[in-house]
Amino acid sequence: MKGRLLGDRYEIVEKIGGGGMALVYKAKCKLLNRYVAIKVLRTEFINNEEFINKFRRESQAAASLSHPNIVNIYDVGVEGDIYYIVMEYVKGKTLKELIREKGRLSYEETIDIAIQIARALSHAHKNHIVHRDIKPHNILVSDDGRIKVTDFGIAKAATTSTVTNTSNVIGSVHYFSPEQARGGYTNEKSDIYSLGIVMYEMVTGRVPFEGDSPISVAIKHIQEDIVTPRQFVKTIPESLEKIILKCVEKDQSLRYDSAEELLKDLEKAKELKDGSYVEINNYDDSPTRVIPAIKDDMLMNKKNNNKNKKDKKNKSNKVITISAILLALVLTSALAVGFLHIKDYLFVKEVEVPLIVGLHEDVAKQKIESLGLRFVVKKRVYSKDYKEGYIISQDVDPEDKVKVGYPIEVVVSKGEKLVKVPDLLNKYSSDIEVALSRVGLEQGKIVHQFSDIYPEGIIISQEPEPLSMVPEGTKVNFVISQGPKINYVIMPNLIGLNLENAKKEIISNGFVLGEVKYELNNDVPKNLVTWQSYPAGAEVEENTTIDLIVSSGPSTENADGQNDSNLTENNNKKKEEQAAQSEQNSVQEQEKVLQLIIPLPQDREKVEVKIYKIQGQSKEIIYNKVHETKEERISVTISGKGEVKYEIYYDGEFYEQKDINF
Secondary structure: OOEEOOOOOOEEEEOOOOHHHHHHEEEEEOOOOOOOEEEEEEOOOOOOHHHHHHHHHHHHHHHOOOOOOOOOOOEEEEOEEEEEEEEOOOEEEEHHHHHHHHOOOOHHHHHHHHHHHHHHHHHHHOOOOEEEOOOHHHHEEEEOOOEEEOOOOOOEEEEOOOOHHHHHOOOOOOOOOOOHHHOEEOOHHHHHHHHHHHHHHHOOOOOOOOOOOOHHHHHHHHHHOOOHHHHHOOOOHHHHHHHHHHOOOHHHOOOOOOOHHHHHHHHHHHOOOOOEEEEEOOOOOOOOOOOOOOOOOHHHHOOOOOHHHHHHOOOHHHHHHHHHHHHHHHHHHHHHHHHHHHHOOOOOOOOOOOOOOOOOOHHHHEEEEEEEEEEEEEHHHHHOOOEEEEEEOOOOOOEEEEOOOOEEEEEEEEOOEEEEOOOOOOHHHHHHHHHHHHHHHHHEEEEOOOOOOOOOOEEEEEOOOOOEEEOOOEEEEEEEOOOOOOOOOOOOOOOOHHHHHHHHHHHOOOOOEEEEEOOOOOOOOOOOEEEOOOOOOOOOOOOOOEEEEEEEOOOOOOOOOOOOOHHHHHHHHHHHHHHHHHHHOOOOOOOOEEEEEEOOOOOEEEEEEOOOOOOOOOOOOOEEEEEEHHHEEEHHHHEEOEEEEEEEEEOEEEEEEEEEEO
């Protein structure tokens, strides 16, 4: 996806995250010249109408919200088989990452973060939107400390029919409410429960319920009491503990009535630590009622009146009663005989469907068939959440009643999908992305190192090993050759040295003496160096050959007794002609000037940028300056002729090489 342009506007820069339903990329908006985050539906779901509807629902739900603590939605679109949502780019980390880094958060940090999340939920609830998946992974913490709630992928308008699909419970099992676990009615109080679990994790560094499988954790949310936070961290104030425990009441009626009500207590908790203001509701199942006292004379009068009425009716009723009994016996006998013949056709026994998600296939089958129902495996699919042979979903909700003999269709896990790691050793690094994407693996960490054996760009090693079997989606790390390490040495000044000392300087600095020419020179004494092939102060590669011109002294008479002045004059003329020709050539081959545009890294606030110019065996630094990364890019003026290489370094680390042909 890197470099791809979506909607003729958003250029993908890099992948920055992903979840079970979508991948998230950082992109540059060419129209507004700003960075955005783009959520792209995973390719395996583009033909799944259910996931596409969820994806669209996220954009519709979140786009209706505008709040400083909610990630803004800018745009939505479809391009071919790519469904995407354009969102606000938040530079920072998730709350889950922050908790992992610190172990647990302080009381003050927890209160501050919880207040911002509660404000976001209050705004969403006022717009009749229930998030239904509040968890630290969906809370972004920007570099300046602002909290942003994101991922409204399973949010839904709050109505009287807001019920979670029990055959495939939506939400993250460690954070969702008991009513979500049961597949029951969810409302704004379900978000408050999840926020309570998030606060619990922030102050203790752990979630309240753990289990071997998602279903075991869900059952604990329904049945087990939470261990109070102060049993793990004694320094937690009573006020915060009471707020958390009120949020995570299993009975929805005992929780906070609204996020606004929760906000008021959180604001008080910043100053008051005793928690006396947190109201805990305890309702009796049977309310007390006031009824009038019943007296003895009322009972006696009523008894006498009833007796007189019965005496009058007894005589006339006896005849009717006897006749009715006889007739009833006849009719009952006839109906009983007929019912025995047709009851099997009129009535079929109904049984309650049990919860079998999370059970092994054999156990589930036995449980279903023992009730007189049929166990049908609809399909088997790969799953990261369920081991091989365990039930992922059932088509009839638990506690629903069906007739005996009804088929219960299930989806069974095939376990994690294992794929073979491709062998990329001795291949070019440019092959990595294509090779991994073919088998469903991802690129991990890339390390560059010098090598005298492997050419630049060749893969030296990889982890996991080639041809090993690993779960789909595993990251593969690589070590890539930078070629042999090149050492550069500062060229010493050899001008004015005698030949012997110049040789010593060349050899001691790791260079090789090349061609030595002698030329007549009236200004420089004999055997002194007048020219060197690389200028003093230049960075020159080690083992480079250095040529010299040495003075042969002033001119003398030749063998015929003639003065060398004529020869010198001729030589001077030749030199003048050569100089003129050289000047003409230089005019024709003047250095060209270009602007080199360099993007700045966005993972830090400041960066030192160094640029080296490499031409032939010469390497010199042409730029060294510290920039603030909010500039996003810089323009550097470069000049040269012919083919020139430029190496760019960020804070001393190699970034890239640009080959410029002037």
